[in-house]
Amino acid sequence: MHCYLDFNASSPLRVEAQAAWMACQEQHFGNPNSTHYYGQQSRALFDDARNKIGDLLGCKGHELVLCGSGTEANALAIYAARQLGATGRILCTAIDHSSVIRNAQMHAQTELIDVDANGLINKEDLLEKLKSPCDLVAFQFANNEIGTIQAVEELVASIHERSPGTRILLDACQGAGKHPLNFRQLDVDFATVAGHKFGAPKGCGLLYTKLGTKVEALIHGGRQQQDRRSGTEDVAAIAAMHAALSASYQEYEQEAPRQQSLIDETWQTIKTALPDAVWIAQAAPRLSNTISLAHPGVKNSALIPRLDLAGYCVSPGSACMAARGEPSHVVAALGIEGALAHSVIRVSIGATTRAEQMQGFSQAYIKEVRDLL
């Protein structure tokens, strides 16, 4: 049986989400826009799940737009910000997900804000770039490859002070369910969530839009969701997202320290046996489930298949980049180059990861690295 250590790529479906999804498909199959009994049953379920997700994420249900993925939510936020803005200029960070960087480049003149060796935003560079007006600043709550969590409140305050009209998009796809979030308190205009990162099915996401922010749709049709995203709402998806998010936050107090200590123990075992091993961005505030490991002289393209054969599924970085064999732009943005950059692997764990599995992984990593040196 393979051991799954790639929760930041996608997480297994939670039983709570599966139950909510099945119950909805069986009992609430009506179109939520139909005015008859079955339609209204679905509408009630949709609204209820959306409101409850709002309670968990510090916003109102109607500030949330259900989308088909985190990617779509990012694309919609960027498009909406461009329609509202007048400058045609967007700032995002050099470690943003490709769904932010590529959509920004599609719709605006885009500049990348530098980060330091731990993946933290270089505030001086941000403030310098804000000297010229821009429509949107986008950055992540937490990075998918290295887990670095940004100082969101401080960055938002600086952006508001330097450039009051500029809107802010927080990509919280790796934050929701893994760390407490309150979008209203964070004072951003847009925030995005991806369901499959916290145990909901793949193919669902959310866009938070601060009350009063007009969202020009990317997808036109039957004007569902206040004409912000047409298409019959996937009621089962939002019910499953609510179930998964609620279960994740219920166990957060126990799970975050448990996962953190599994990661710390793994690192201690590896570092003791392999003194040249590197934990990328170790010094930054970080998601408790993520460790980005590197070792000079070991190519991740050789190491990852060996770990897979040994029974451990990890990735070189984001799954979409890995599929095309592209080097990680995140690792490059940290200033890591050459052989070390090609040795990076990401290990990301979740609620179902057990201590014995991590001990087994540490031993497999040590063995395979030694064999490859």
Ligand SMILES: Cc1ncc(COP(=O)(O)O)c(C=O)c1O
């Ligand atoms: C930080 C971040 N943003 C956006 C996305 C895109 O989410 P989805 O896979 O739902 O399109 C991901 C997924 O890898 C991510 O990690």
